Amino acid sequence: MFLLGAYCARKRLLEDAGTRLAFFRRLCGWGLALGIAGNLTFTVATEFAPPPSLSLIGWVGTVGYVIGAPALCFFYLSSIVLLWHKSAWQRRLASLGAVGRTALSNYLFQSIVCTLIFYNYGLGLYGQIGPATGLGLALLIYAFQVPLSRWWLGRFRFGPAEWLWRSITYGKFQPFRAHPAVAGQPPQAV
Numbered sequence: 674m675f676l677l678g679a680y681c682a683r684k685r686l687l688e689d690a691g692t693r694l695a696f697f698r699r700l701c702g703w704g705l706a707l708g709i710a711g712n713l714t715f716t717v718a719t720e721f722a723p724p725p726s727l728s729l730i731g732w733v734g735t736v737g738y739v740i741g742a743p744a745l746c747f748f749y750l751s752s753i754v755l756l757w758h759k760s761a762w763q764r765r766l767a768s769l770g771a772v773g774r775t776a777l778s779n780y781l782f783q784s785i786v787c788t789l790i791f792y793n794y795g796l797g798l799y800g801q802i803g804p805a806t807g808l809g810l811a812l813l814i815y816a817f818q819v820p821l822s823r824w825w826l827g828r829f830r831f832g833p834a835e836w837l838w839r840s841i842t843y844g845k846f847q848p849f850r851a852h853p854a855v856a857g858q859p860p861q862a863v
Contacts, residue, residue, distance in 0.1 A: 677743055681750075690754045697751040704748030711741020771822035772815075775832030778825075779818050786814055827851065 681687065690697065718734025725731070756762040772779055789795035790810070802810070825832060830851050831839060839847045 674743065674746060677746065687754065691758055694755065694758060697754045700747050701751035701755060704744045704746075704751060706744075708741050708745030708748050711737040711739075711744055713737070713741075715741060768819055768823065771826045772819055774826060775822045775835060777838060778832030778834040779822065781834055782818065783814055 686693075714737030715734045718730050718737060722728045722731040722734065724734070726734075753766065757766055791797070791799040822832070828851055829836070829849055831847070831849070836847060836849055
């Protein structure tokens with residue numbers, strides 16, 4: 674998935690996406706069709722031959738997953754691009770920008786929270802909750818991260834992990850505050 678993302682960035686597929694909406698519509702349709710077919714194949718195959726399996730059905734399931742997972746990724750990507758180009762959705766999706774700018778920090782936050790919930794050094798709930806509860810928990814964590822990310826970026830230029838990563842990459846501490854605070858005024862967002 675990382676390599677596919679790097680390829681899309683190198684090809685600049687998201688720059689001027691508005692000029693390629695027909696491409697994104699086709700990608701959305703194909704991504705959904707192949708994604709559902711591939712993942713359904715994988716799901717059915719794992720019922721008969723749980724991974725890792727060297728049987729024919731195991732290989733068919735693996736091929737379904739290898740095709741289905743990236744296809745759904747492209748479906749999600751193209752759906753967001755298409756929605757973004759509808760003015761009613763721009764306002765709804767704009768709040769996700771802060772989450773994207775603090776993606777590494779949010780990933781690490783999710784990892785810490787979920788290990789505290791599921792691992793034995795925390796609540797030890799691994800295997801104890803169903804898919805609906807898991808989905809609800811994921812939405813709850815994400816609903817917390819969206820305003821937290823916006824609040825954070827109103828005060829700082831980067832998420833804490835992004836700042837550390839940039840500082841290590843450039844070999845010196847990067848500026849952290851969004852803008853130097855003027856006495857009596859709240860910090861400005863970048």
